Amino acid sequence: MTGWIFDIKHFAVHDGEGIRTTVFFKGCPLRCVWCHNPEGLTRKKQLSFFLVKCIVCGTCIKQCPVGAISSPGQINRSICTNCGRCVDVCPASALAEQGYSVTEDELFIKVTEEKDFYDDGGGVTFSGGECLLQAEFCAKMLKRLKKAGINTAVDTCGLVEQKAFEAVLPFTDTFLYDLKAIDPEVHKRCTGADNALILNNLTYLNNVGANLEVVIPLVKGYNLDEWVNMLVFLKSLDRVKTVKLLKYHGFYFSKYEALGWKAPPADMSAPTEKEFNDIKESFTAEGFIVKT
Amino acid sequence: MKPFQQTSKLPLSFFSVAGEKTHDELISRARTAGQNFQGEKVTVQYSALVSEVMENCSVLIAKGDPFISMTDGAGVLSEFSAERRKKLELSDEESDAYKTRLRKGQRACAFQGHEDFGHTCPDFERILSVGISGIVKEAESLLKEQKSVEKKEFYQSVIRVWKSARSLALRMAQAGEKENDENLSVAAENLRFLADNPPKTFMQALQLIALYYELQQNIEDTPVRSLGKLDRLLYPYYCHDMEKSNKKEEDIEEEFSYFLRHIDSYKACANIPFALCETRKALPCENALTLILLRVTLRCRFSNIKIHLNYRADISDEVMLAAGDAIRSGSNSLVFINSDITRRALEKIGIQREDAEDFNIVGCYEPCSREEIPCSCAGRLNFLKAVELAVNGGKDLLTGDSYATDTPDCEAITSFDELMDIVRMQLRAFAEGCIESAKEREKVQIYLHASPLLSATYRTSFYGGKDVYADYGAKYNNTSVCGMGIASAVDSLYAIKELIFNRKRMSLSDFVDILRKNWEGEEALRIYIKNRLPKYGNNVRKVDEIAENLVEYTANLINGKPNARGGVFRFALFSVDTRFVLGERTAASADGRLCGEPLSKNAGASSCADKSGLAAHMLSVLSYDHTCFPDGMVLDATLHSSTVSGEDGLKALNTAVITYLKKGGFALHINVLDAELLRKAQKNPELYSNLQVRLCGWNVLFSSLSRRDQDEFIAQAEAAQ
Structure with a gap:
């Protein structure tokens, strides 16, 4: 069996605990206006x-x-x-x-090259695109990695069938779960898709006791006002202890130019320091561990 | 004493007092003193000269400085040494032989070398425990027992210089007393006490270290390249002050801050290093002073101070996190040293365990065991030139000079294995030339330099009645040879293997022609090689195994070979600044390097060739055994501050450092970059193509960003400063 990926990043220090190797799978069901990995959107090369x-x-x-x-x-x-x-x-x-295909053996060798540096909580993260669009391949790989004693993380947008999560759940130490909005209209404007399945899957993972870290991008002009709704929703999930707040930045336009695509809309910006800190403090006050 | 404030970090302004002679008069008097002892052994001559300078130099003090140690005595002895060296080199046959051999090696740019009377770490523990007067008393007592003229002369020389050191301490005290300055009065009082006693307090211990540094480094012209393990050295005095004087940690921090400012004022070549953390296994790694001294040093950020942090498996998280936090904030002054690997490397060349494990790093990365005179940089060997000569029939591509004989023409080389055999043949010839020229040099070394100061601190030398230089009186008298440009050589060999022998893209002779013409008309090929072929520093086994082969082969040629001083040679892998000089005289190379560009740095990847992250870079360097380097080695890695930001970043940095050292890394230095560097990277992207920045939750290569994105990033980096 082969997987379809577009990058493998070594010494990734912000994709979960410790030092990690991150695999970027190609293909994504969302079309976030601020997508920073446009080369991961389509399945085709x-x-x-x-x-x-x-x-x-x-x-x-x-x-x-x-x-x-x-x-x-x-x-x-x-x-x-x-x-x-x-x-x-x-x-x-x-x-x-x-975009290129990798066999299980090829990928296993590649992601275990730096195994010695995975002490202290590090390991392998599957990201994308949306890695769980290739859930069967991911599950096989994650199982193999767990067997080899390697910590695993899945970075997901959540818009996949629940059975995809069921397939990887036994072999995933941490889910880095992206949350963009609670209001369906806002979500659709930001990502082009409805969020019912995303919220259901997050609730499912919570209910089955998965280890969760929720990742929230904050984009002024699009989802910044949604933070209160997200905070309220996350409070209802007892397994969500940690949230990671990502401030929008515009350091990705060159990727669109490289693909021959038009640049994303110019009406996006980062929250101010005050706005960002206020949001951070609000989450902290509600008992969340906040990473930035 | 006045409190140490932020403004106290401003440079000290020194002025001259208590001197009766101008500097020129001082030189003239010293020369006369030297003439009076002409024909005497160099130990006697040196003691007369050093004593003369100590007795007559001017004292330099600065308002508000609670330490006095500087004089205008620097440079007098070096002038004398230079004259002496010139005479010897012109008259001595052996010296001529040395020059002939060395010139041949240098002409082919195969190796370089020179004598070294520095890179020392005096036994400060002994100096502090017995004090100036204690050494004089001991020497006087030993003098009475001696029958041999040579040993009598040795002790007389020691007594002469250490008595003069006492006089100088008293003159310094007087100079401080004359000024109406609260802090200088502290220094004066301590110096008066130290003239006749070993130190009791923390400040007195620091004052004696500073004074001794001046005496040996500047007046005697025998460079001190480490102040030793300061946490261990100062701990008894810290305990004394905490118990007897009711001092608090803040007081100790303040006193040490003043000391660092004073030492920093020396602006010594290549910084003044000191070590922290115990290296002897039987003793605890840290004490209560370790973290205090580390934090103060990293907080003060004096540019002329550097720390060698000795790593052991039982080092505390607190120390490692404090070090990591400082590094990611841009502090470049700290190097991690692996105690266990260093000890094992030193043991491999015959140093006894108890001496090997009590080492200090002297200078860059060279370990000096207890009772050892290591003589660094006696040879510097050019790995890349070995490749150049191997592919060009043994001849230098720039000059046509040859070094090794019997090198076949490149047309005759039919496989990569054959080429590797020829490269190894060149390296063997380089190593032999390097060793032989160093040995010839060592035969005249006994006439060139003596150190009655340093000799009194080494137990073997002092109790044996022998000078460490003039009589090879130390327990270990070893000599160093440093390998340079390993990554440049490895990347070049891999490029030849891939393009010539695997893909058969062209003949080796056609490729050598391209190198001879410095890639003229072949820029696309050069860029292809630089960008597309795997490089050392990225954890690619087929490349790294070439490094392993060259490094371990060369180490075996050097390590343990007898020198002319009763010791052995020891191999190193770091590049000092010689990589620029050697690079200027090395032709274009198969790794895409242009003629004249520097060789790769230390044990790391070629400039910007490490594109797979820090862990991959480390794994490449770890592909060979670091106990092959009893003379030291280092990996210099570069990161951007955004890569290691936040708690995750600090944790990852620490994990990387610890993993590298646990896996057998000898030494590690990490540079974290700033906005200024980013501007340079924007201007010259080819020089910084491996520079990573963190965008948000991940890192990307800075060079891959658009101009606008780069501008924004620079603005953010500036704002963060």
């Missing part, structure tokens, strides 16, 4: 071009079998077949293929 790295050598133009590259960075994506030849020859790594 994509080509990224990073202008800042290009040395304008023209090698890619010569190698393209369908003439999709007219000049460095000018890619006709409607005829590009994602064959990857331009990526293979690009000397500067300005071109990159987003």
Whole structure:
């Protein structure tokens, strides 16, 4: 069995406890307007071009079998077949293929390379995209990792069938569960999807006693006012002790440019320091451990 | 004493008092004193010179400073030594042989070397326990027992300089008394006491350390490269003050802050290091002073002070977290040293366990066991040049000079294994040349330098009646050879293996032509190699095994080979600043490096080649046995402060450090970056292509961000300062 991923990040120190290796699975059911990993949204393989790295050598133009590259960075994506030849020859790594398959053995070797550094709570995190769209593969891998004594975490947006959670639950030490809004209309505006299933799955995990850390992005202009609703909802879940508040930032636009996509809307911004601290204090006052 | 305040961190302004002679007069008098003893043994000459300077130098003091130790005596002895060296080198046949061999090695840029009368850590424990007068009394007593002229001369020399040290302490006291300054009065009172007694209080112990530093480092011109384990050295005096004087920890912190400011004022070359934490297994790792001294030093952030933090498995979380927290706040002054690995490395070259485990790091990363004179940097060996000569028929690509003979032409090399054999042949020739030239140098060393001050602190030397330099009087007299540019060499060899022997993209001779032309017209190939081929520092086994092979092979060529002083050679893996000099004279290399660019730094990856995170970098460096380096080694890793921010970041940093050391890492230094560095990275992205920043919940490469994103990040980093 193979998994479909777009990146493996070593020495990840903010994707759960300790030092971790994070695997980014490709494909996501949400379309969050602020998505910071646009290369993880679709299941299909994509080509990224990073202008800042290009040395304008023209090698890619010569190698393209369908003439999709007219000049460095000018890619006709409607005829590009994602064959990857331009990526293979690009000397500067300005071109990159987003998406590749890995076997269980390949991935296991890769994520256990730094096993010695997983002491003190570290381990492996499955993220994305949405890793649980490939729940069967994830479950097999997580089981294998647990058997090898490695701590596991699943970073999920929650919009998958409950059976996906059931499949991974026995082998997952921590769920990093993303929560964007409680109000369905706000949620739909932010992510393009309804949140009923997301909230149901979070409640399910709580009820079965999963170890949960809820991750809340705070984006002014979109979901900032939702924090009170989220606080009230989370208070009703007795297993949720820790929340992680992420302040919006705009350091991801270059990824959209690289994919040839239009930039996300410009009406998003970060909460002010005061707004952020007030929210943090409110969660703390209600007994949550707040990470930032 | 006035309280130490933030403003007290401003540089001290020293002025000269109590001196009767100008500096030129001092040099002239010293020269005359030296002439009066011409024909005498160097120990006698040195003691006369040192004594002359101590008796006549001016004392330098600064208002508000509760320590007095500086003089204008620095430079007098070094001038004398230089003259002496010149004479010897011109007249001595052995010295000529040395020069011939060394020049040949240097011309081929295979290795460099010079003599070293520094890199010492005096036995401060002994100095503090017996004091100046105690050493004089002991020497006088031993002098009476001696029959041999040489030993008599030794003790007379010791007595001469240590008596002069007493006079100087009293002159310093007078200088302090003359000023109407509360703090200088403290120094004066302590110096008067120390002239005739060993220290009793914390301040007196610090004053004696500062005074001795000046005497040996500046007046005698025998560099002191560690103040020793200060928590251990100062603990009895701390206990005394806490019990007898009712002092509080804040008082101790204040006194130590003043000491650091005073020592920092020396602005010594390559900083003034001291160590914290016990290295001897039978004793507790820490005491009550450890954390106090660590916190004060990290809080004060004096630029000229550095700490060697000795790691043991039983070190406390508090110490490790305090160190980690300071590092991530940008403090670059702290290096972690692995006590167990260091001890084992020293034992491998024949140092007895009880001496090996009581080491101090002297200078950069070189351990010095108890009773050892290590003579650092006697040889510096260029790994990358060995590759250059191996692929070019034994000839330097820039000059055509050769070093090793019988090197086949590159057309004759048909496999990577054959190439590795030839690289090893070059390294063997380099190592032998390095060792032989150092030995030739050592034969004349006994005529060049003596240290009656240092010799009185080493028990073997003092009770044996022998100078540590002029008579090789220390228990261990070892010599160091340092390997440089390991990552540059490994990355070059892997590139050749992959492109020439695996993919057969071109012939080796065609590739060597490209290197000869410094990649002219082949920029795309150069960038391809730099960006696309695996590099050392990323935990890629097929690359790291080349490093393992070269490093352990070379270490076996060096370690334990006898030197000319009754000791052995010891191997190191760090690059000092020689990587720039060697780089300037090393042709373009197969790793994509341009002609003249520096070699890789220390034991770490080539510049910006470590793109897989800190753990992968560490695992690459751990691919070989660090007990191969009795002369030390270090991994220098670079992180951005955002990578280690928050509680998660601090915890991860500590886990990484501890894991590296537990897995056998010798020494570790971590740089955390600031806004200024980010600006440089923006201007020259190719130099900082491995720089990571934390965006929100994760890190990305700074170079992959758009200009606008980079600007925003710089603005945030500035705001955070």
